[in-house]
Amino acid sequence: MTRTDGFEDDEFWTEFYDFLFSEQRYSQAEELLDSSPLLAFTPGARVLDLCCGPGVFTVPLARRGHHVTGVDRSPAMLERAREFCGAAGAKARFVRTDALHHVEPEAYDVVLNMFTSFGYFEEHAANMRVLRNMRACLEPGGRLLLDVAGKELLARKVVPPKVVHRGGDLLVQTDTVLDDWARLRSDWVLVRGDRVRRASLVWFVYSAVELRAMAEEAGFEEVEIFGGFDGRPYDQDAERLILRASRQG
Ligand SMILES: C[S@@+](CC[C@H](N)C(=O)[O-])C[C@H]1O[C@@H](n2cnc3c(N)ncnc32)[C@H](O)[C@@H]1O
Known part of the structure; x- marks a missing residue:
């Protein structure tokens, strides 16, 4: 049995790849880029896809004529992104x-x-600091779009453990609330043939109010919150927590 800890572990993203980056996510990214008012950027926009992973959004954006840079700290993810980009006949810049x-x-x-x-x-x-870096990367007038699973949404589905079957694999995900809902730990157990792989991730979960306050503290202006890529409000029907904000001056 092997164990992985943390987002910095390259192996985690590779081992759990099929569950995180399903074919459905790739096709959903294409659909969102065609339909979402939040993802309708001006033609030829310079886009930084921060934490780009295997290029789920980076590559389709490049194919649509934007000048895209994908940044990620995982060599394995960037390798997949480069392969995907080449196969799609698109041009993007990738930085580790x-x-x-x-x-x-x-x-x-x-x-x-x-x-x-x-x-x-x-x-x-x-x-x-990451938020401040994002702002510093923007030209005045530029916009940040940040998409997370909001705390209000997670609160509805943290228990019970989630079981997912894919191909012959079985994944059990158990989430635990930490530090008075400041953070969440996700314990993953993947059974693949005779192998059992465990991973544990801890990350901050934000409410819309918290995320807005952080963006404002980082110097962003015109901060807006949406509950989905169709631009719906962040209310009882929200599916994601999406923050859009701009850098002025
Ligand atoms: C949940 S995946 C999302 C990937 C992509 N944004 C997408 O929509 O599919 C998170 C990505 O963040 C990357 N990552 C984690 N910590 C990072 C860091 N400190 N700096 C840059 N990338 C990081 C991981 O390697 C992984 O590819």
Whole structure:
């Protein structure tokens, strides 16, 4: 039995790949880019896809004519992203680095952070720093779009453990609330043939109010919250917590 801890472990993203990045997610990304008012960027926009993973959004954005940079700290994820990009006949730039340190001053019109790729650092100050880095990467007038599973939504489905079958694999995911709902730990057990693989992830979960306050503290303006990519409000029918904000000046 092997065990993985934390988002920084390259093996986690590879081992659990099929469950995190299903074919359905790739096709859903295409659909969202065709239909979402929140993802309708000006033609040829310079887009930073921060924590891009295997390029689920990076590549289709590049194919739609945007100038996209995908940043991730996992070599395995970037390798998949590059392969996907090549196979799609698209052009994108990929950079291996840590979101904690990635700043390209005023180089982008859009910063994207998709599929709960925020709140990974143990210290609140580090997560704030990532937000400040995102702002620094934007040209004045540029926009951040950050998509997470909001705390209000997670509260509805944290228990009981989730069991997923895919192919011959079985995944059991158990979530535990930590630190008065500040953070969540997700314990994953993957049974693949005779092998059992365990992983444990801890991350900050945010309510809409908390995330808005953090964005404002980081210097963002025109902060808006949505409950889905169709632009719906963040209310009882919300599916995601999506923050859109702009850098002015
Ligand atoms: C949940 S996946 C999301 C990937 C992609 N945004 C998507 O929509 O499919 C999170 C990604 O964040 C990356 N990551 C984790 N910590 C990071 C860090 N400190 N700096 C940069 N990337 C990081 C992981 O390698 C992983 O590819």
